[in-house]
Amino acid sequence: MAQSMERSFIAAGSIEEAVASRMVGAVVLAGGTWLMRDPLRGVELPEAVVTLHRIPFLSEVIIDADHMVIGAGVTHEALGKALRGIAGFEALVGAAEGAANPGIRRVATIGGNLCSIDFAEADLAPALLACGAAVELETTSGAKRIDIADFLNDRRALLEQAILTKILLRRDLIASAHIRLPLRKAGDYPVAIVSMALDADKCCRIAVGSVEPVARRWTALEQAFAGEPGGFPRDAERAAALAAEHNDFQGRDGTEAEGWYRLQVLPVLVKRGVAALRATEGLA
Amino acid sequence: MTVTFRLNGEDYRFRDDPMTPLVDILRQERFLTGTKAVCREGFCGACTVHVDAEAVPSCLKPVGLLEGCEVVTIEGLSAGHQALHPLQAAFEAADAVQCGMCFPGMVMSLSAFMRDNPDASRADIKAAMVGNICRCTGYERIVDTVADCLAQQLHTAKVAGGAGV
Ligand SMILES: Cc1cc2nc3c(=O)[nH]c(=O)nc-3n(C[C@H](O)[C@H](O)[C@H](O)COP(=O)(O)OP(=O)(O)OC[C@H]3O[C@@H](n4cnc5c(N)ncnc54)[C@H](O)[C@@H]3O)c2cc1C
Ligand code: FES
Ligand code: FES
Numbered sequence: 001m002a003q004s005m006e007r008s009f010i011a012a013g014s015i016e017e018a019v020a021s022r023m024v025g026a027v028v029l030a031g032g033t034w035l036m037r038d039p040l041r042g043v044e045l046p047e048a049v050v051t052l053h054r055i056p057f058l059s060e061v062i063i064d065a066d067h068m069v070i071g072a073g074v075t076h077e078a079l080g081k082a083l084r085g086i087a088g089f090e091a092l093v094g095a096a097e098g099a100a101n102p103g104i105r106r107v108a109t110i111g112g113n114l115c116s117i118d119f120a121e122a123d124l125a126p127a128l129l130a131c132g133a134a135v136e137l138e139t140t141s142g143a144k145r146i147d148i149a150d151f152l153n154d155r156r157a158l159l160e161q162a163i164l165t166k167i168l169l170r171r172d173l174i175a176s177a178h179i180r181l182p183l184r185k186a187g188d189y190p191v192a193i194v195s196m197a198l199d200a201d202k203c204c205r206i207a208v209g210s211v212e213p214v215a216r217r218w219t220a221l222e223q224a225f226a227g228e229p230g231g232f233p234r235d236a237e238r239a240a241a242l243a244a245e246h247n248d249f250q251g252r253d254g255t256e257a258e259g260w261y262r263l264q265v266l267p268v269l270v271k272r273g274v275a276a277l278r279a280t281e282g283l284a
Numbered sequence: 285m286t287v288t289f290r291l292n293g294e295d296y297r298f299r300d301d302p303m304t305p306l307v308d309i310l311r312q313e314r315f316l317t318g319t320k321a322v323c324r325e326g327f328c329g330a331c332t333v334h335v336d337a338e339a340v341p342s343c344l345k346p347v348g349l350l351e352g353c354e355v356v357t358i359e360g361l362s363a364g365h366q367a368l369h370p371l372q373a374a375f376e377a378a379d380a381v382q383c384g385m386c387f388p389g390m391v392m393s394l395s396a397f398m399r400d401n402p403d404a405s406r407a408d409i410k411a412a413m414v415g416n417i418c419r420c421t422g423y424e425r426i427v428d429t430v431a432d433c434l435a436q437q438l439h440t441a442k443v444a445g446g447a448g449v
Contacts, residue, residue: 007285007301007302007303009285009302009303009348011348011351029346029348029349031344032344032345032346032349033326033341033344036303036305036343036344036345036346037324037325037326037344040324040325045303049302049303049348051348051349053349100326100415101326101327101329101414101415102339102393102397102411102412102414102415103326103329103332103339103340103341103393103415104326104341104344104415106338106339106340107340107341107344107345186411186414187327187414187415187417
């Protein structure tokens with residue numbers, strides 16, 4: 001049963017200790033729901049592991065009047081519970097409560113979701129892009145804040161030298177929505193994801209996940225929305241038409257869906273997203 | 285490495301690889317074979333156990349994360365000489381079980397769900413079962429049984445509350 005009696009397994013008591021272990025090659029273990037499947041992918045479990053579960057601040061969600069700070073060790077279930085009912089963060093709640101299944105959501109952390117580098121289907125990535133998040137990394141030279149988009153693009157290199165500690169959000173959103181399309185209603189990875197968030201000036205951020213290898217903002221569509229009379233499409237049908245016109249994604253082929261299909265469904269997801277935004281408390 | 289945790293109410297000390305999945309210890313070291321290892325990737329739910337009272341897949345739980353935790357398996361939910369858990373009894377009475385492969389996981393997921401959601405709707409019950417796959421029953425009889433069991437639980441609580449007045 002044992003793969004190695006000699007495996008190094010450090011339950012870090014502080015973030016400094018965790019970073020020091022990372023610097024000498026230990027792999028971060030959060031909930032383990034991604035890492036523990038490595039043997040099924042033909043990858044051996046790491047020889048040295050550092051866990052984060054004994055570092056209390058990583059499991060906190062702090063919500064104040066203007067900002068929100070989510071610890072990287074917060075589970076999907078805890079995130080959904082903490083944010084449910086807070087206007088503007090419907091997309092994050094949808095992502096946290098719609099991903100995977102209840103047993104996984106009780107264990108899988110937001111940090112693990114964002115740091116699973118080859119996982120294109122991550123729900124929280126587009127939701128956080130739409131909500132305009134930043135992340136904080138702990139390095140040997142202290143904390144470093146960067147935009148979530150830069151983190152997603154550069155994380156392979158960044159995480160060699162750092163540990164993700166916090167996700168930071170401003171509370172300037174009035175409504176958001178997270179629309180995911182799994183092949184079956186439950187239990188599948190999403191084929192495509194559209195997340196949208198609207199601030200008080202009706203400025204809309206739109207992000208797409210699972211279509212390309214890394215989630216990204218749909219800036220062409222954001223600009224098209226802004227160019228509409230009143231700065232926002234008059235209805236969901238118009239939003240879908242704009243999405244079809246400005247579809248600039250390169251769909252990724254995968255076992256569950258081919259690239260062309262992922263592109264094809266985007267306008268419908270945008271339509272559902274705009275309808276969901278209109279149904280939120282902030283726009284009612 | 286040594287990891288100490290409670291297993292079905294008793295202290296248990298494991299001395300080996302901390303990345304060993306809990307399901308392997310349960311089945312291979314403790315012969316608690318009610319917990320099934322089927323997909324080993326979090327999709328099927330057959331390996332579900334309670335860790336600190338939460339229903340989680342044991343196939344993805346490295347034992348190193350369990351130091352000081354309380355683990356309960358299907359064998360610990362009600363030991364042989366005790367009355368069955370009400371949900372187990374209800375499944376038996378309703379003849380809901382077919383091959384039975386999924387049921388230990390199903391019971392572990394749904395018993396925790398019933399404890400935390402006494403007013404759950406049918407849709408809530410279905411949402412709670414998303415991570416428990418059953419290839420035999422078509423699910424409806426399982427959902428019916430959980431709904432009946434919850435109704436019975438509420439009725440009993442009401443009667444007990446009324447009796448005290
Ligand atoms: C059955 C199943 C279904 C799923 N369905 C979905 C789905 O529909 N949508 C979705 O979004 N996801 C889905 N997932 C993926 C799931 O979200 C991830 O497995 C999970 O979020 C990983 O979190 P974890 O805490 O378990 O991470 P771990 O497995 O512990 O770690 C994952 C990776 O991140 C690194 N890491 C973790 N935390 C940090 C940190 N703070 N700093 C630096 N590196 C870190 C680890 O080193 C490792 O490389 C599914 C997973 C399973 C098992
Ligand atoms: S064996 Fe653990 S979820 Fe399938
Ligand atoms: S009864 Fe056979 S898998 Fe559920």
